[in-house]
Amino acid sequence: MTATSPATPAGDAVASRVRELLERDGWTQRRFAAAIGLDETKLSKSLAGRRRFAADELVAIADVTGETVNRLLHGRDDARIHTAVPGGAAAHRDAPAAPRGARETRRRILDAAWCLITDHGYHRVRTADVARACGTSPATIHYHFPTRSELLDEALRHNVKLAFDRQVAALGEVPDPHARLLRLIDLQLPSSELLRREWSIWIQVWAESAIDPARRELYWDSYDRWYRSVLMTLQDGADTGVFVAGRTEPLARQLTAMIDGLGIQVMARTPGAARDQMRAVLHDFIDRAVLADPGNTHRTETE
Template sequence: MSAPRPAARGDDAVASRVRELLERDGWTQRRFAAAIGLDETKLSKSLAGRRRFAAGELVAIADVTGETVNRLLHGRDDARTHTAVPGGTAVHRDAPAGTRGALQTRRRILDAAWRLIADHGYHRVRTADVAQACGTSPAAIHYHFPTRSELLDEALRHNVKLAFDRQVAELGEVADPYGRLLALIDLQLPAGELLRREWSIWIQVWAESAIDPARRELYWDSYDRWYRSVAMTLADGARAGTFVPSAEGLARQLTALVDGLGIQVMAGTPGTGPDEMRAVLHDFIDRAVLAVPGTITDRTETG
C-alpha cells in the first residue's frame, strides 16, 4: 500500500464515511483493521481524522464494504475525477435489498469465484468449487448467482470496480497529464497477483465474447470505461499543450497496444514481462503522444 500523507482538509469527511460503514455493517475496529490489512492503531488514527488513509487502504476498504473509492472520497459514485466512471451494464451490482448477512455472503461468493476463475479458468470452475472456497453451500451459490455464466459476468464487473477504485485512489492528485498517463499505464500492467488475475478475467471474457454475442454488451461497456479513462487523460494533455491534439485516435492505438502487450506477458512470451511492456508503452508515448517528442524524458528519469 502507498504511504499515507498527514491528514489534510477534507479527510474528516472521508473518516466520517468510513466510520458510518463500520457502524452500518457491525464491524469492530479490530476486525475491520484485520479485514483491510491495516494496523489497528493506524486505523484508529485515520478514523479520528489524524492520519490520511493511503490509496491502497481506500481500495481495500471499498472492496470489503462494497462501496467505491469515489464515494469514500467524494460522497458520490459518479463524482468527476481523472478517470471515467463505469456505465451501462458494467456498473457493479450488489445484492438486491436484503439483510446485511446476505450482502456479505454474496460478496464472499463473488470474491471466491473471481479468484478461482482467474486462477483456473471459467470452464474448469464448478459451483461446488466456489462453495468449498467460500465455506457455503452450492444452494447458496445458486441463490445469488442462478447460472455459472452470471458468475463470469459479475467477475468482469468486479474487475471494472477494482480498476476504477484503484485509479480514483491513485490518480486524484496527479495534476500533470503526462505523469497521470504514465501512472495510469503502471496501474494496468500485469504485475503482481491482483493485476494478473484481472488480466486473466479480461482475456477469458474476450474469448467468450468472440463466440457469444449475448456477452458483448457487457464487454463493450466494461472496456469503454478503460478507453474513456485513457482518452480523458490524452485530451487533458492536449489542452495543456503537452500532448498532440488527437485524443480519440491515440486512445485507440494506445489501448490496443496495452491489450496486445498484456496478452504477450500473460502468455509468458519469451522476452516479455511487465518491465518490457512498460518500456514499449513509454517509447510509444514519447514518440507518438508528446507534442514535442523526447522533451520530458530527462525530467522523468531524474525526478
C-alpha cells in the same frame, strides 16, 4: 496520498464516511482493521481524522464494504475525477439492502469464484468448486448467482470495480497529464498477482464475447470505461499543450490496442515478453507519438 499526511477537511469527510459504514454494518474497529489488513491503531487515528487513509487502504475499504473509492472520497459514485466512471451494464451496483451477513456471503462467493476462474478457467470451474472454496453449499451459490454465466459476468464487473477504485485512489493527486498517463499504464501492467488475475478475466471475457453475443454489451461497457480513461487523460494533455492536439481519439485507440496486445503476450509468457519490456514499449510510443515536444521527455517518479 500518504498515510503520514495531516488531516484536511476532505480527509475528515472521508473519515466520517468510513465511520458511517462501520456503524451501518456493525463492524468493530478491531474486526474491520483485520478485514482490510490495517493496523488497528492506524485505523483508529484515521477514523478520528488524525491520519489520512492511504490509497491502498481506501481500495481495501471499498472492497470490504461494497462501496467505491469515488464515493469514499467524493460522496458519490459518479463524481468527476481523473478516470472514467463505469456506465451501462458495467456500472457499479449499490450494495444490496440486505443484512451484512448476506452481503458478506455474496462477496465471499464472488471472491472465491473470481480466483478460481482466473486460475483455472471459466469452463473448468463448477458450482461445487466455488462452494468448497468459500465454505458454503451449492444451493447458497445458486441463491446469489442462479447461473454459472452470471458468475463470469460478475467477475468482469468485479474487475471493472477493482480497476476503477485503484485508479481513483492513485490518480487523484497527479495533476500533470504526462505523469498521470504513465501512472495509468503502470496500474494496468500484469505485474502483481492481483493484476495478473484481472488480465486473466479480461482474456477469458474477450474469448467468450467473440462467440456469445449475449455477453458483448457487458464487455463493451466494461472496456469503454478503460478506453474513456485513456482518452480523457490524452485530452487533458492536449488541452494543456503537453500532448499533440487533434489526434486524441486515434492515439487512444492505438495506445489501448498496444496495451491489450502486449498484456496478452506477457500473460501467455511469450518469449521476450515481460512486464518491463511492455512498459518500455509503451513509454517509447508515448515519447514519440503522444508528447507534443518529443525531444523534451521529462522523466517522472513513476519511471
